[in-house]
Amino acid sequence: EKAGVAIRTSVPVARIIVEKGRAVGVVLDNGEELRARTIVSAINPATTFLDLVGPRAIDTGFTRKVKNIRMKGDAAKLHLALDRPPQFTGADAADHQGRLVIAPSPDHVERAFNPSKYGEFSPEPVMEVTLPSLADASLAPGGACVLSAVVQYAPYQLKEGWDAGKPKFLEAIMAQLEAYAPGIGKIVRHTELLTPADIEKRYRMPGGHWHHGELQADQMLISRPVPGWSGYDTPLDGLFLASAGSHPGGGVSGAPGLNAARRIIAMKG
Ligand SMILES: Cc1cc2nc3c(=O)[nH]c(=O)nc-3n(C[C@H](O)[C@H](O)[C@H](O)COP(=O)(O)OP(=O)(O)OC[C@H]3O[C@@H](n4cnc5c(N)ncnc54)[C@H](O)[C@@H]3O)c2cc1C
The missing domain is CATH 3.30.70 (Alpha-Beta Plaits)
Structure with a gap:
């Protein structure tokens, strides 16, 4: 709060609002709408795109890549x-x-x-x-x-x-x-x-996988969460990823979030 941040708990996001190819806000489960210039999703990438954004707002190639992330927990x-x-x-x-x-x-x-x-x-x-x-x-x-x-x-x-x-x-x-x-x-x-x-x-972790996706060679580094999109930004302007589903993956390191924050700051120049 000292940093001017409001943290709200127990208010799941139901939907990410997309207008003209840009993420502009979120709708909460209770129907409340919050608008922002930057949206950071620190949950599973598949949930982010397939449920909260919805396949209609993203191209089929990207959707296919997201659907192909292996994330069945064991x-x-x-x-x-x-x-x-x-x-x-x-x-x-x-x-x-x-x-x-x-x-x-x-x-x-x-x-x-x-x-x-x-x-x-x-x-x-x-x-x-x-x-x-x-x-x-x-x-x-x-x-x-x-x-x-x-x-x-x-x-x-x-x-x-x-x-x-x-x-x-x-x-x-x-x-x-x-x-x-x-x-x-x-x-x-x-x-x-x-x-x-x-x-x-x-x-709300599809597959119940502890790292939001298997940490195997083809799903790591430049291929995490999907090939071509390992830099925390996404095909939707204004929407960034920051969970274990992004590089360097799971564990309570906080590293995906730190990297995402650095990337967002760098992109805003
Ligand atoms: C059984 C198990 C054991 C583990 N053991 C270890 C260990 O010993 N050491 C270690 O380092 N790591 C361990 N891990 C892995 C580690 O817990 C995860 O990699 C890490 O918690 C991922 O952090 P995250 O913040 O990216 O995602 P999460 O911890 O999954 O946090 C995402 C949060 O977002 C919430 N959320 C989901 N959808 C929505 C929505 N629509 N709106 C609002 N909120 C939402 C979720 O409820 C969750 O609280 C373990 C995981 C499991 C499952």
Whole structure:
């Protein structure tokens, strides 16, 4: 606010207004219209163009490129509320404060990935576990503990459907955790498992991909988000991109946003 900026939350953008080939504003879900000279979209590029702008306002070649971005997620997120901190075998107190990776060998990771190619979840998932309340006790008062884990691999399109598959996947995850932190199952107070389908719905991320698009060679660097448009500007004057879908991609680096800001300032000369 000191910088003269108003930040508004819980007001999703329903549409980007385009007039004469230029983005000139947004319409919020509640119908309110906001006009601006520069619009920066820090959400998934496919949502930006296919839903908020709409294919009618952009040329078919660009639309096709956007439709072809591969963005089917394969990572799930587990949250556990525990009565007390779990004890991972062989890990000391300092280890528990860091990131605990369950991936016994490169072969194990490979084997865990294989089922996801055929629409199945990993029966022995690879996990990256953190216990955030060990660093910030206010997250779980009274000696309780929260566990947060990235769980791989969970294909966006599970063959049997996530309604049927989710309880089974959770069972496999808990069995894997039990093997490394014996007794953890008995101290679980509450469980939340987010599959890529849940992530898609909750965060409006098509495919539920954690980086708004796979980070593979053909979708990186000058080809991110699509070939020919890696500079944060877009075919629509006044509209810029700034999310993980742009170079250099996902992770909580803030780099796409910083690069986009620099680009916008440079273009305004
Ligand atoms: C399971 C999982 C684990 C991860 N683990 C790590 C990790 O350990 N380390 C790491 O660095 N990164 C991790 N990531 C990746 C990282 O979280 C993302 O790459 C990063 O959050 C992307 O940031 P962003 O701001 O570009 O997009 P997002 O974080 O997706 O933010 C976009 C925001 O825009 C909102 N939005 C969408 N549509 C609209 C709309 N129409 N109007 C208004 N708002 C809208 C969304 O709700 C969301 O809040 C993980 C991601 C997942 C899913």
